Structure formats: structure tokens, C-alpha cells
Amino acid sequence: MFENVITANRLDDGTVIYLTRESLWSPTLADAWVAEDEDEAVVMMAAGENAENKGIVVGAYLIAAEVLDDTVVAVRLREGIRADGPTRRTDSVSVDDNSEQAHVPLR
């Protein structure tokens, strides 16, 4: 699978973001522009570099993603965690809370 979505962090606050087809940046992977082929990925990467040079984003790079059930999901676990946030977190799950999120099985 070739790498077909561009991600980066927003310069001012560090938020994980994805390049959209409108050449904007969204914090939601589902909004990402998914390149169909290598040529399109090259065009996207140029847009990423441009955004870096303009000081909008930092550290733009390509990741592998696929379209499943009409939404975009990352292929690698690392990028899945970047997209969804930490799988265990102190700010959203209290220790006592036996909610599903506290017990998500390891993928």
C-alpha cells in the first residue's frame, strides 16, 4: 500500500491535522484527501511543504490510509493512535469509570 494521506501538526498548538481536498487542514482523518496514485501524492506533498513554509504546519509527512465503510482509517497502529488520541487517557477516563473506553482490548 503506498502512502496516500498527508498529516502534520499545526504549528501554533500542535494539533494533529490532515490535508483535505480543498487544501485546508482538518483535525479529522475522515476529512483527509486520499490520493489515488503516486502522482497525486506528490502533488499533496508539495501542498504540505508549502504549508510548512508558510508556518501553518510542522513536520508534514505521508501515511498509509484506506477507505473503509466510507471513512478513512490509518493502516498503522501509530497513525491510528495519532488520529484517535491516546487509547488510555487520564483526561477522559477516570480510574473508577468502567466505561468501554477504559477496557478497549489491545488491537
Added chain:
Amino acid sequence: MYRYDEFDAALVTQRVAQFRDQVDRRMKGTLSEDEFRPLRLMNGLYLQLHAYMLRVAIPYGTLSSVQMRMLAHIARRYDHGYGHFTTRQNIQYNWPKLVEVPDLLDELATVEMHAIQTSGNCIRNVTSDPYAGAVADEVEDPRIWGEIIRQWSTFHPEFSFLPRKFKIAVTGSAEDRAAIRVHDIGLRIHRNEAGEVGFEVMVGGGQGRTPMIAKTIRAFLPKAHLLSYLEAILRVYNLMGRRDNKYKARIKILVHEMGAEAFADQVEAEWAEIKDGPVDLPASEVARIENYFAPPALDTASNGSADYALKLKSDAAFAAWVGSNVLGHVQPGYAIANISLKPVGGVPGDATAEQMDVVADLAARYSHDEIRVTYEQNLVLPHVRREDLYAVWQALGEAKLDTANIGLLGDMIVCPGLDYCSLANARSIPVSQQISERFSDPERQRKIGKLDIKISGCINACGHHHVGHIGILGVDKRGKEHYQITLGGKANQDAAVGAIVGPAFAETDIADAVETVVDTYLDLRADGEEFIETLGRVGIAPFKETLYATH
């Protein structure tokens, strides 16, 4: 506690102003990321998996209540309401916004804190015994020398661009609670045969991809010469350490390749040149710093109370907490109260802003305003009257800080792993949660006894897996998280690197594997034996057998 003098205050304030200007220029585009990155790292600001991460230094792990309240305020105002206490006695915030960091640092500076030298190839925050100044087996309070080293190493121009980062730990006791033998330099304060106080100097310990136990290069160094001797070590390293290969750049590789004796000879030769120069502090300056660490005014008449004894008898949960979390104090009638940040199913080392405030209030009321952070990612109230322990425990309970597991299986060291860290291969936190839930019965943990489990999400070993009795290392096998087990590591005065027991386990099997190791120990242990003693007696073969019997 040490208080900043005008030089410290001016240095930190100037640095924040510089960083504010640098952030401003970065946002305006006059600094590129390549230019800016080293500047932000010099101020402890990383870019991690999800966001920026700020590492704040807690020198030798000592905090006042006011400082802890500020850490809580920062968590609330600039972050997501919590912080993560690390294996270097520091705190990390996982979500600060770049544009707000200068304000954050300004606020930190008001309580004499900063994030300087928490990154980069310089001398990092000095770590020490979290029970310093409170334990009976201490020769001298190691924080005095921790502070002297901090002052000497802060912005030291010669040592700002070393071949690699450099970590120094100091202890004043025979029992090592600061893991000094896995530091670049470990210093142990002790008395020689003549009764004089000085340092055993150990060099070249470390973890990471090449774990090594430090070698003693000088059995006794008179105290007065510490800084010149450290300067000599750093000079030899700065000159001879490798800069061509990041993985061979730590001092441990230099000491290993040269041999400890040859390395020591070089240091002694360098030291001979500088030992009577201006580097060492005059006795009056040492005495001035010593004063800051004078013991608090403890109530020498306090001798526990009948009520305390009664509570111990009548309240089993309190007695269990005292049994595992409370230690004797040098002053009879007082105790050292450990606060576990390892609740069942929690994130090891994390504390919410509310919890930090509770700890700050308890320290102000019951512990002479002092808090310690341990490298095992817990907190300590070092000076609590025994008769106050019940009230402290109740208040901790209300804040869910009363887990009674210090030194037991649930008290795991765990690095942030792939949930937060951009270098990770695998997650650490969920593995620790699976294990803590598996062994959630406190009675079972007490029966198992002392057991250190340490988990790292990659070979950098921030989770100290090499020196865990049971070490767990996350590895990536064809895109899937796997976990390698090591057995027999130790971080104390008998420090040892654990041995890999066999092929890695899938994430679905790792908690079972740990349980198998524990059950094997329980089957084999002789009366009163701790896990590490049984392992020492029988070796790893029986554990291998039970772990891989069905594979």
C-alpha cells in the same frame, strides 16, 4: 528547601523572555522549524505523537506545596487537567500549545521552576533519593550536592553540547533508591575508614539499547573536590566520546571501550590539572547551601499516639496502606508516607490537577511543606507525624490516591509508550493496565511480595525494563505490538541487567505470561523468599520452561 537567589531568578526570567521572542519569530516565519527546533528543545519543549510536550524539571525530586499547586494550575490552565510524573523525577505535560508556552514558563518561574536542560545533549536534571533528609540510614542529605551540581551544570558553557545527554544521580544511603548505577555518573555519599565523608564515583551506567551497570572509578573522593572531579570526567567524555554515531555516543560506551581503569587514569590526569583551581566551591558556599536543607523543625516529643495504634488495629485497610506505603523516619514518631500513582487500571505516573492540589494541601498541613517525586513515578510526603497518618490516608482516599501497593506488583514503572511517544514501537500503558487488573486483589499482591515490573515501549528504556525484576519491552513485529520479557534485572545497590527469557509475546498473551512467571515463582519459592531471591536461586530455566511449554 533551596530558594533561588537573584542569579537563579535572573537567569530563568531572561531565558523565558528569550524563548518568548523565539516563539514570536517562529510564528512570524523569521525562524524556520530547523532553526527553531533546537531552541524549543533547550526549553524542554518536544513535539510528540499528538501535540507538543513540555518537560518541567523537578531538581532532585523535591517540591514545595506552592510549587505543586502551580503544577496543578498549569495542568488546568494550559493542558488537559493532568500531568505525568516521569522516571527522572520530572513532570511532563502532554498538550501545551506552542503559543502559550512562554506564558506557562513565566508562571512556572514565579515558583522557581523551569524546563531548562530537560532535553538536549547537556547535563540533565540531577536526580536523588526521594527519602533524602528523612531516612535513618543516610550519611548526609544528597540534595545538598544535587543542588551544587545543579548550579554548576546550569548553562555550563563547556558542557552544553556534549556527545549525548548526560544524567547524574546522587544518594546518601547504602540502600540505593535513586538507581545510581544506571546513570552516566552515580554518586554515593559514604564514610571512609577514617570516618571522613566523601563520594564513591561510578561512571558509565545506562539503559537504552546497550544497558550497562556503572563502574566505580574512585572508591572515595573527598567531598570538597566533587565539582572539579565531575568537571574532569565531563572533559574526558567531551573530548573522547563519539560524536559520529548517536548509538555509541553515551559515556557508557566510552568507558566500556576504553576499560574503566584506563578511563579512570584519564580522569585522574585531567583532575590533577584542575583540582586546586577555582572550580570547587569554598567551604562557606557549601555551608550556605547546606543551610537550605536543614532538617525541618520536627516535634521531637511526638511518639505516635494511642489513637494511631488503635486505628491500625481496627481499620484493616488503613493497616494495609501503612504496611506497604509507610516507612520509618529518622525521627521517632514520624513516618515517610508514599503516595502511589498506580491505581488499578490507571495510567502509571499520571496525576490530575485536583490530585496535585490535594497532595499540596496535605504537604502544607502535615509534611512541613515538602513533597518528593520518585523515579518510580510516585509521590512522597517525607515528614508526617504518625498520629497524622490516619487523616492523611483518609484525605488521600477521597482523592483516589490511597492505593496500597508500593513495592508490590501493581507499582509498575511504565513509560508513556505508543499512546503518547513518537519513538515508541508499542503501547506500555494498556499492558500495565491489563496486568494491574489481572492482579487487582491487594491480598494476592501482598502474598506475592516485593516485585518490580517495568515496562518500556521501545529500546530507549525510559520505563527501565532492563532493571525490572520482570522487564517488559514493546517491540513491533510486522506491524503488531509484541512484548519481550526479561527476568532478573535490579535497580538497587546490587544493580543488574535482566536476561531475555525467550521470544516476544503478542499483546493478547502478555498478561498471561506475567501471570505464568508469578505462578512459577510461587511454586518454587522457599519460605520468606522474595521473587528476585527465588529467581537468583533457581535461575531462569524453570521460568522459560513454564512460559514456553505450550508454545
